[in-house]
Amino acid sequence: MRVGVSADNETRQTSGVQHNAQTTQCQWGRRVIRGRQDFWAGLLFVSFGVLALFVGRNYPMGTAMRMGPGYFPMILGGLITLLGLALTVRGLLVRGEAIERISIVPLVLVLASVAVFAWTVEDFGILAAVVAVVVISSLARGRPHWGEILLVCVVMCALAVGLFTKALGLPFKIWPG
Amino acid sequence: MDLLDNLALGFAVALTWQNIAFCFLGVALGTLIGVLPGIGPVATIAMLLPITFHFEPASALIMLAGIYYGAQYGGSTTSILVNLPGEASSVVTCLDGYQMARQGRAGAALAIAALGSFFAGCVATLILATFAPPLAELAFKFGPAERFSLMVLGLVAAVTLAHGSLLKAVTMIVLGILLGLVGADPEVGRMRYTFGLPQLTDGIGFVVVAMGIFAFGEIIANLERGENREVFTANIKGLWPTREDFRLAWKAVLRGTGIGSLLGILPGGGAVLGAFASYMVEKKLAKDPSRFGKGAIEGVAGPESANNAGAQTSFIPLLTLGIPSNAVMALMVGAMIIHGIQPGPQVMQERPELFWGMIASMWVGNLLLVILNLPLIGIWVKLLSVPYRLLYPAILVLCCIGIYSLNNSVFDVGLAVLFGLLGYVFIKLKCEPAPLMLGFVLGPMLEENLRKAMTISRGDPSVFVTRPLSMSMLLIAAVLLILVVLPAVRRKREVAFQEP
Numbered sequence: 001m002r003v004g005v006s007a008d009n010e011t012r013q014t015s016g017v018q019h020n021a022q023t024t025q026c027q028w029g030r031r032v033i034r035g036r037q038d039f040w041a042g043l044l045f046v047s048f049g050v051l052a053l054f055v056g057r058n059y060p061m062g063t064a065m066r067m068g069p070g071y072f073p074m075i076l077g078g079l080i081t082l083l084g085l086a087l088t089v090r091g092l093l094v095r096g097e098a099i100e101r102i103s104i105v106p107l108v109l110v111l112a113s114v115a116v117f118a119w120t121v122e123d124f125g126i127l128a129a130v131v132a133v134v135v136i137s138s139l140a141r142g143r144p145h146w147g148e149i150l151l152v153c154v155v156m157c158a159l160a161v162g163l164f165t166k167a168l169g170l171p172f173k174i175w176p177g
Numbered sequence: 178m179d180l181l182d183n184l185a186l187g188f189a190v191a192l193t194w195q196n197i198a199f200c201f202l203g204v205a206l207g208t209l210i211g212v213l214p215g216i217g218p219v220a221t222i223a224m225l226l227p228i229t230f231h232f233e234p235a236s237a238l239i240m241l242a243g244i245y246y247g248a249q250y251g252g253s254t255t256s257i258l259v260n261l262p263g264e265a266s267s268v269v270t271c272l273d274g275y276q277m278a279r280q281g282r283a284g285a286a287l288a289i290a291a292l293g294s295f296f297a298g299c300v301a302t303l304i305l306a307t308f309a310p311p312l313a314e315l316a317f318k319f320g321p322a323e324r325f326s327l328m329v330l331g332l333v334a335a336v337t338l339a340h341g342s343l344l345k346a347v348t349m350i351v352l353g354i355l356l357g358l359v360g361a362d363p364e365v366g367r368m369r370y371t372f373g374l375p376q377l378t379d380g381i382g383f384v385v386v387a388m389g390i391f392a393f394g395e396i397i398a399n400l401e402r403g404e405n406r407e408v409f410t411a412n413i414k415g416l417w418p419t420r421e422d423f424r425l426a427w428k429a430v431l432r433g434t435g436i437g438s439l440l441g442i443l444p445g446g447g448a449v450l451g452a453f454a455s456y457m458v459e460k461k462l463a464k465d466p467s468r469f470g471k472g473a474i475e476g477v478a479g480p481e482s483a484n485n486a487g488a489q490t491s492f493i494p495l496l497t498l499g500i501p502s503n504a505v506m507a508l509m510v511g512a513m514i515i516h517g518i519q520p521g522p523q524v525m526q527e528r529p530e531l532f533w534g535m536i537a538s539m540w541v542g543n544l545l546l547v548i549l550n551l552p553l554i555g556i557w558v559k560l561l562s563v564p565y566r567l568l569y570p571a572i573l574v575l576c577c578i579g580i581y582s583l584n585n586s587v588f589d590v591g592l593a594v595l596f597g598l599l600g601y602v603f604i605k606l607k608c609e610p611a612p613l614m615l616g617f618v619l620g621p622m623l624e625e626n627l628r629k630a631m632t633i634s635r636g637d638p639s640v641f642v643t644r645p646l647s648m649s650m651l652l653i654a655a656v657l658l659i660l661v662v663l664p665a666v667r668r669k670r671e672v673a674f675q676e677p
Contacts, residue, residue: 038342045348052355065636069362069369072624076355078571083348090344099605106400107601110393110573111594117577118590123571126578133577134570140400141566152567156574168228170582 029154035096038087052077092124109140126172181532184306190534191541196239199232203240203253204542205245208549212255212557217265217389219250219614220392222508223384224579226515234516239513239538245505246298246488246539249448250546253290257283260422266448266484271455273469273476280472285418288338289426289474290481291550297434297482298543301489304438305496306536312497313522321629322640325471326647328623331500333654334443335615337661348613349603356381357620364628376588382399383581385589386617387504389596392576396569397597398604418474426478429459437483441490443502448491448589451483464500489539496532497522500619504611507618551653 033039044111052073062068113136121129131153138149188197210221222241229237252267257274270290277286302564304520319327336346359370360380371377418426437451459479460469469476492509494502499521501507518528525532552558580590603610634640642648 037606038345041345041348041608044602044606045352051371059367059369060365063636064631064638065634067628067631069365069367072627073355073358073369076358079351080348080355083344083351086452087344087348093324097607098564101401102605103401106397106596110397110569111597112575113570113573114393114590114597115365115594117574117581118587118594121577121581121590122587129577130574133574137570137573138308138566140397141569145566146562149569149570152570156571160574160578164228164578164582168231170578 033091035091035094037091038094038096038097039091040099042086042088042091045080045087047084049079049081049084052080063136106140109135113137113140122173122177125174126165127157127174128159128176130156155164179310180306183529184537185309187306187533187535187537188201190235190469190530191239191537195233196236196534196538198540199240200243200542201234201545202537203243204247204250205549206240206544207244207249207493208251208254208557209560210244211248211253211267211565213251213558216568217391217395218245219387219504219508219591220572220576221248222505222512223387223392223659224575226384226508226512227583229512230515234518234528234542235534237512237516238509238531238535239542241509242492242535242539246485246542247546248292249481249485249488250291250550252484252555253294253477254287254554257290257477257562258558259561266452266488267481268449269452269480270477272456273471274474276470276472277474277477282472285422285474286477287554288418288551288658289422289430290477291547293426293430293433293478293482294485295543296430297437297486297545298489298546299540300434300459301438301441301486302536302543304490305341305493305539306533308349309441309493309532309536310525312493313525316498316522319646320644321626321633322644322647323650324628324632324640325623326650328619328626328652329499330650331502332493332612332619333657335502336612337657341607343661345446345606345608349608349610349613353616353618354611354620354623356386357617358558358624363621363625368376372536374588376586381592382580382583382589382620383614383616383618384507384583385593386596387508387614388580389593389598390577390613391504392572393593393597394600394604396572397601399565400569417570422474426474429455429475430482432458432462433479433482434486436479437486438490440483442486442493447455448484448488451487452480455479455483484569485543492535495520496524496535499622501615504614507564507614509620516615 056070056073056077059070059073060068061070061074064071103153113133116132116136117129134153134156135149138144138152160172161174164170165174191200206225207218211218221244225241225244232240249266252262253270253274256262256270260271260275262268262271274290277283277293320621332350336343336350355370358382359377361367361371361378362369368539370376376404403604424639433451433455436455437448440454441448442453443450456476456479459473459475462465463469463473465477485501487561491502491506493498495506495509499510499519501510501520509522513524518524518531576593577590580593581587603613630640640647642649648668
């Protein structure tokens, strides 16, 4: 991940000057990329813009009077690319804030809990899915308190079945199988 | 008088038992999420949207609107007691409200905030009722060219008034518009950016985008920060402000209401901007500005009135022109569409009971909020002691259920994971997500009107500048952009958003 790399650089800078090669690289990076947030945001936008232009390259353009499906997206794709480039250049020229540390654990666990919900809800039922979300996401915050996790599980399962499935009639399967 | 007839109709709708109950549910939920940091009105409304499908349209909108302005009340409670803004619009309330709490005057601060908000809410409701009909009248004269220009103006105003980098905000808007185009082309049915996935034929659901970017990204960022809260609950015995407090506060409330109402109407305004502006005005006007930041009651009264007034008047562009002015209003568009109502000037004529019922409900809601927030303040304070580690798994479960149940689609939940990742990256790169949401909702309308206008003008783009209404709107947009880019104004704008 691009963002991850730049965050790594930050931690290396703070962790000392043991690795000479790496430090030089950092100083080089700092001199060339003055505003990291702008620089990486710019690149992110450029990649979106280029993707839009590339994927949409075969959409019929039509004419200004009868615009085809490709007309507006091409304008937007070009615009995003240009704006993204401007942002990247600004990131190179103007000093800006560094990117805050990225913590991988909460990022992965929170998103994983949602993904597991998607994977389990239809095959294993709402109860299993709810328990999965609560347990996995709870691990994202340091040492788990299992008593509390159990409590949240019970409350949310009760809500999911009592309120959402029974009272509001959402078509959830309750049990696996 | 027309206004009275209309309001009478509105109250007839808002005062049915069912709608009072939904209004109560909305403002109570709003207060709740306002009190709880880490979940805002955008995520909440997104979460509840799918469920409102089962309600009557008027009840659904009354409840969702209640969540938004209710959150403004709740947000002030956490600002004052914990120095943690529950909502972005309560950031400035922290400055003096928290200091008052440290001096043992939390009760007075809470009471002034609630009473000021109530007053502001009542005035804003009247403003909404007075100005909405003529604006809607005007909107009926709009052709595709005007509608396109109006949306451009709305989007431009939204970025110039938002805080943070202008360049990033503009790019986020364009990216949002592009995301809004995903799916079948409305005119010829050609698939665009669906990557061969049939689930994307109808486009990306806005609940998916809102939930991913606002809720998931936000939760991950909160988890990184960790929590250290210090709650001042011991000292909220004396709830009633002193005579001196009232004497100092009433002018601030009046000014805050005015500023908030005005800035709320502007696209991109909403509740946040008014609160900031009001705080600065109070500080400028004060005889002794050094009291600010040390527990000046005007610093609570002004911004709190302003954010509540702004939250309500920001419904004006939505209800009259069909153009959402901030991310919450963008979701209200979604809520209306779920019920088969196309937001715009026609709502007032075709569904007067809906329109006026919603406005009248705001007054009812404000009354309920005062009751909820003054005598019952103890309950909300207790909720503050619920640790975040218990809350966020519950919030995540509700989000998952919400996303899934919109279309009973596992695909949507998976897509929300992607947007969650994107939202987190945006937070790290300091890209405000609200402009993206606005662009996303307006994107399809923007394209449709652009196409229509160009077809009518036979491919001549000058149609946008030769029609007077359209030209003046584009002109205002251009002036706004130029103003913000000017160095002098730019410096002021940065100060305005950073100083308080």
